[in-house]
Amino acid sequence: MSTNCSNCPLRKLDAFTDMSGPEIAFMEKFKTGELEAQPGTEIMAQGQSSTHLFTCLTGMGLRYKTLEDGRRQVIGFVLPGDFIGLQAGVMSEMEHSVEASTSMRLCTFNRSDLWTLFSSHPTRAYDLTRIAALEEIFLGEALAVVGQLDALAKVSWALHRFYTRLDSVNMVRDGHARLPYRQQDLADALGLSLVHTNKTLARLREDQIATWSDEKLTIHDMTRLTRLAHAESDGYAKRPLI
Amino acid sequence: MSTNCSNCPLRKLDAFTDMSGPEIAFMEKFKTGELEAQPGTEIMAQGQSSTHLFTCLTGMGLRYKTLEDGRRQVIGFVLPGDFIGLQAGVMSEMEHSVEASTSMRLCTFNRSDLWTLFSSHPTRAYDLTRIAALEEIFLGEALAVVGQLDALAKVSWALHRFYTRLDSVNMVRDGHARLPYRQQDLADALGLSLVHTNKTLARLREDQIATWSDEKLTIHDMTRLTRLAHAESDGYAKRPLI
DNA sequence: CGATTACTTGAGGCCTGTCAATGATGGTGG
DNA sequence: CCACCATCATTGACAGGCCTCAAGTAATCG
Numbered sequence: 001m002s003t004n005c006s007n008c009p010l011r012k013l014d015a016f017t018d019m020s021g022p023e024i025a026f027m028e029k030f031k032t033g034e035l036e037a038q039p040g041t042e043i044m045a046q047g048q049s050s051t052h053l054f055t056c057l058t059g060m061g062l063r064y065k066t067l068e069d070g071r072r073q074v075i076g077f078v079l080p081g082d083f084i085g086l087q088a089g090v091m092s093e094m095e096h097s098v099e100a101s102t103s104m105r106l107c108t109f110n111r112s113d114l115w116t117l118f119s120s121h122p123t124r125a126y127d128l129t130r131i132a133a134l135e136e137i138f139l140g141e142a143l144a145v146v147g148q149l150d151a152l153a154k155v156s157w158a159l160h161r162f163y164t165r166l167d168s169v170n171m172v173r174d175g176h177a178r179l180p181y182r183q184q185d186l187a188d189a190l191g192l193s194l195v196h197t198n199k200t201l202a203r204l205r206e207d208q209i210a211t212w213s214d215e216k217l218t219i220h221d222m223t224r225l226t227r228l229a230h231a232e233s234d235g236y237a238k239r240p241l242i
Numbered sequence: 243m244s245t246n247c248s249n250c251p252l253r254k255l256d257a258f259t260d261m262s263g264p265e266i267a268f269m270e271k272f273k274t275g276e277l278e279a280q281p282g283t284e285i286m287a288q289g290q291s292s293t294h295l296f297t298c299l300t301g302m303g304l305r306y307k308t309l310e311d312g313r314r315q316v317i318g319f320v321l322p323g324d325f326i327g328l329q330a331g332v333m334s335e336m337e338h339s340v341e342a343s344t345s346m347r348l349c350t351f352n353r354s355d356l357w358t359l360f361s362s363h364p365t366r367a368y369d370l371t372r373i374a375a376l377e378e379i380f381l382g383e384a385l386a387v388v389g390q391l392d393a394l395a396k397v398s399w400a401l402h403r404f405y406t407r408l409d410s411v412n413m414v415r416d417g418h419a420r421l422p423y424r425q426q427d428l429a430d431a432l433g434l435s436l437v438h439t440n441k442t443l444a445r446l447r448e449d450q451i452a453t454w455s456d457e458k459l460t461i462h463d464m465t466r467l468t469r470l471a472h473a474e475s476d477g478y479a480k481r482p483l484i
Numbered sequence: 485c486g487a488t489t490a491c492t493t494g495a496g497g498c499c500t501g502t503c504a505a506t507g508a509t510g511g512t513g514g
Numbered sequence: 515c516c517a518c519c520a521t522c523a524t525t526g527a528c529a530g531g532c533c534t535c536a537a538g539t540a541a542t543c544g
Contacts, residue, residue, distance in 0.1 A: 191389030
């Protein structure tokens with residue numbers, strides 16, 4: 001069973017900007033199908049070009065760069081509504097990989113159609129550029145966190161951001177949210193060792209601030225978490241959906 | 243004396259993609275003037291919107307985020323050919339500041355004209371998106387460096403990247419390049435303390451790999467520097483100029 | 485010539501990485 | 515059904531890379 005854009009469940013969320021009728025009609029043509037990705041699958045590979053672009057419909061994944069010595073830097077986490085493959089679309093190849101952490105359902109687009117988007121639907125092109133700018137903003141914030149904060153603040157920031165982003169796509173129920181990543185993923189995102197990440201999570205748990213276990217995230221004290229996280233106040237405005 | 247786009251000295255460099263006649267004609271209209279910024283001037287401020295966008299014509303600057311506790315993360319360094327204000331253009335406000343390190347000459351554009359760029363010149367819109375994607379690629383690489391590498395590799399990476407980028411805009415003469423930043427700027431970019439940055443630079447100098455003093459960068463052994471830097475081999479392809 | 489800024493160098497300590505071992509869980513094959 | 519293996523989370527011990535503090539030099543400026 002495939003979803004069409006006119007009744008896309010994501011588009012109705014408050015987190016995303018509105019789309020006009022003609023825009024929706026165009027997206028119906030732009031979208032070529034859907035893809036189911038199993039956990040552990042590599043959706044896009046670093047150093048390769050791709051004929052397809054995606055939007056995450058359901059499920060979660062992560063973006064990461066692999067260094068030649070085997071180390072790994074997690075660049076970000078893919079949640080529903082996220083666009084995948086902008087780099088492959090406008091550059092020759094991807095500079096990071098994207099992997100499915102859970103089973104994921106993805107809307108698929110043809111890279112070759114991207115040019116018609118720019119030439120015939122400037123509002124959609126503008127939205128795509130805004131998405132790129134949002135990525136840039138996030139990476140700048142992540143760089144500041146990894147570069148300047150200590151371990152407790154790093155982990156707090158990550159959990160705070162997970163919770164906020166999951167909440168924006170309606171994936172928080174009764175204060176709980178599914179967080180299907182491994183501690184190693186978080187460690188690789190924050191530039192910490194697995195061991196130290198584990199101990200920092202244990203401390204947040206003991207201090208009754210936040211608990212993340214069995215793939216489930218629970219915030220016990222959002223006030224203290226926000227303070228520890230040095231979280232920027234702005235409650236992330238609406239963003240475009242492709 | 244003001245430069246017009248048709249004889250823009252940057253456009254002729256190998257580093258930048260070609261521009262068609264109609265594109266150049268449009269840029270002439272799009273460009274509203276030039277601005278001279280003195281060293282230390284804040285060109286764009288974090289948290290503020292701006293009516294103007296810029297392209298760096300000459301001189302150098304830096305982008306940085308300020309944390310509430312006063313710490314600072316340098317997000318990147320602005321060299322000739324770099325576009326400034328993409329975030330201000332397509333989002334409500336900037337999430338980082340831009341400051342002039344030397345005297346800078348900037349091409350100025352009106353933010354309100356940006357929409358006509360998207361609606362009437364899709365090739366230019368595409369280029370703008372590519373620039374955003376390039377920024378994203380750079381920030382991803384910076385995140386991996388700051389998150390995963392040790393101090394020696396971080397500093398080596400930075401010097402290697404400085405040299406490569408300066409070379410691409412023809413600012414290297416006889417193996418020397420002007421690098422008008424302070425050690426504190428580099429430290430804040432790499433997430434290192436000033437003291438440790440200084441000692442790491444001293445070590446690279448003693449080992450006859452690279453010397454950076456008196457605002458002048460000299461590479462003595464590019465082979466070893468490249469190895470230390472874990473530098474990605476791809477010799478940065480052509481990029482668009484706005 | 486005092487004040488400011490930037491670079492340099494040394495000493496000491498802590499935050500975080502590495503190493504190592506254990507437990508828990510789940511999948512697999514005999 | 516159980517031994518076996520792989521993955522992930524957890525905990526302790528220890529070392530080291532990097533930070534902080536501090537002091538000194540040099541250059542620039544009003």
